[in-house]
Amino acid sequence: MSGGNVGLRRGVSFGGRVAVLGGGVAGLSAALELAERGYSVTVFECHELGGKARSVPVPGSGLPGEHGFRFFPGFYRNLTDTMRRIPFAGNSNGTWDNLVRASAYRGARANGQTDMVVTFRTGSLLPPESHMFGPAEVIALITLASSTLAHVPFREAFYGARKYFTYWSSCDERRLGQWDLLSWNDFLQAERMSLAFRSWFADGMVRNLAAMKSKDASAHSVGLILESTIWSSLGRGNEPGGTVDRVLNGSTGEKLIDPWTAHLSALGVDLRVGWTVTDLAVENNAVTAVVVSDRSGTSHRFDADHVVSALPVERFAALLSPQLLAADPGLAGCARLRTEWMNGLMFYLRKELPVIHGHVNYVDSPWAITSVSQAQFWQRPFTEYHDGTVRDCLSTIISDWSAPGMLNRKTARECTPAEIAREAWQQIKAHLNSHGKVVLTDAMLHSWFLDPSITAPGTPAVANTSPLFVQHPGSWRDRPGSRTALRNLFLAGDWIRTDINVSTMEGANAAARQAVNALLDADGSPLPRCALGVLYRPAEFEHLKEADRERFGLGLPNLYDPDKLTPESTGRNSGPVLGRGPGLSHDA
Template structure:
């Protein structure tokens, strides 16, 4: 441990450190190479971005130290429900929210293949399992179940008319959406698929998903499924504020993945075969330690020192208020946006004015609750979206995907399943207490969430959920009740996309030559707060660091989302129309 009794300039001798920051498809401004030959990297944050950066750097011969104030894995980690295990069993596995690895994720799976796991030829990657269906639970009506994959779409049908027809068949959902409204949706989707990059950034970036889909006046099915479920419940974005560019990028990735048009993509709906720490985070941390990464736990970055245009040290504080300074050659800021922004002092912003724009980025709440049940309750062989639920709920019955006997491994033996639920809307009053989730105590959140799920699942008299089956529940401890204010606070908010926010997001490379950024707020190809964007940004940061250090090591592999070459002629036509000030040819 570094000696905090020395001066505030305590030198980080035995520590090394790590640096990573995400880049994008767009060229980032170059920072000058230091050519210092220094190998010490300090990585500030041990979430997915920080661990990815550490992994890529340690493999390339750098000395890496990760400083993490809370727990490795960040919002992706498991959180044990303390004191619930007995008889040699582990505590019941809570979490911030369930894990979901779409087939178009490629950076995270690539990293997983390089993490050893006993008995797995492909390491942690072999702990991914497939869900075969996606259920949409609708209150007051029959539920809809869609397969996770659709009949392959042939390249020879990628003309606008045939593409719209194929998409209409895929999204018909048993006739739940009126045909004339479905025609609007598919036309808008084809418009985006055939739009030029210029129009995406110049027009769609500044228009909300709800506006583009002309949601006002449409049927509840149209608004609940195509407008809301594809944003609020699937990718944690508000359709009334998220940009069409971002949702369109995610939408087309899901379409190509589901239709099997991209051989490099995996199964659309992939989950872990065990709690996240068991299946991924713990083996990852053990592997990094074996490679030489140092983890300094309990320390949070409080400020960055800068002199002559470069970072000279990071000031740290632990939970007891003890302060120290760590020095390295390179620094990777890999904490969430709300924790990174306070580091940007006036001197830091003067050195890189783009960092000041990050203050415009917004966060929201998307937090999970787990119910541990007395009997297996496989509501669907995959994810469930509770359409029309005020709190925009989604869930996954995890026991069916986890290896081994749940009751024999966790808790006191009475729980046989874990129903993990994500609450995506914390600002709409519920049906039981008439309060928003932010205004409910933990107990009220548990009752309200259960009531909203029951309203969607048990409206046909089938009795899918039985409250007597609940052994216990677990709410993310980042949500804390403030009795004085009669509302919750949240230590782990989530970056949310808003129209025009691309301009406020930085690149992995900064104008400060030894500072790099890694996190889901950095510009990446997957323009959304996800594990994949965190991993992608970290690889971009490492690539920039290698260049700045004049390292001969090859940069980490980076992958682009698929853009069908068959649609390129239509995109060129649209680029000409956009430059001429004309609307998209389908914009009628």
């Protein structure tokens, strides 16, 4: 091993030295909180700062691209608080002022079926908290919306509404000890239902909310994010100024990541890009050094008082040495956590195409495609990025890389980039060009660009360097909190136990705040702890959850569950349920 110890950037520092491993949203969030508190911080990032939230410009063209379009629900509180503290020229609220409202959602259908359009109001039809909802009213409202907006058969709409309310009225112990063990599809008995039911209740907006697949994600994860979204649409649980759906008014790099990293540099944070963490040296219940390799492949030992790992789950799992697991055996579960592919595909258009003022879900797309037309939201015209011929970007996400295509019958994993683009384009056209309308034509297409995280596409060696952590059924048991058994190692990332629970920028930011608070506790620091926002809990349902807690303890089903599923029938864990809220870890 060569290279020796790597020095930290020196400056005024009232705290210790901290190595932050990973420069995605979690790592940048932790670095900001620590730098503001006087710690000397070095961030190691092997690829690019911003992680999965980064922009990915098209090489040689100047055109902006995304790993996946960004989405900022109104109920985000942690990430948006951070955004307000990142200066941006001309903005009084920093990068937060770069958020703009998306006012609608479209569930586009193929084969001539009726599209579903939902308009998001700036405020609730009812003043927040002015109306207390009861079980019968909630079930009736969801039934009505499902049967009228999504054309779900009435009996199935009523069943789905009761299942939704089953989750809403479930205690935390049941959510984690029963529903987390089921997939959302199994919770809804979706395979027995009509296509209309599956498209609305099982998939529907789930793809847009967290790019999840209902057959693979836990019922607790999907139920929690849907619950928060519905309350958001009713004007409850949103941060001040928050609306149901928000996007940035430009590329993520320009409007968030670049200002963020510039601010960190101004605070004295040492950002080292191209440095890969290869090992954690462990001795006496502590990390004694971080082993990193630089761009040339030279290995170095980096000494720090504290280590915050903000690495993606698959990269952290690769560091689980016998020494590390001996110090904290509970970390072994990290190796059992799963990832899936969710990657962006940009279609650059010769004309602006505002399909709808928000996100589009191509409901019948086997590749689970979603999109947003970006030009309508961006301050800077697309013509300024290139040669003036590109006027819009239909920024899409492919969330299912394992299903046969609609036309070529190949999975996205099996396709070359050209085949991926051609099939995705045809799937989108099949949804938009319906009912006698021609919305999208081949003549509109200027070019396309696939996320370069997909490597060796079209070959047996195809891989994804930026996969997405997925909350598969039962995964809560294996997910760690932010504080480990090692006295100076702390964990952040969207795969750590947090209140929001789902793989999001908000979850990554919340986990970073948890990690910093745990570090401050371990350091005996008198400095203020990071504020930690939590998801909204409707007061009128708390008594129902208390009653359900007693029923769960007795092995009885939730009172409103039409299927009367008992904890035992869904494999309740005989061990204790960790956490004190729906996704809230001990570190919170």
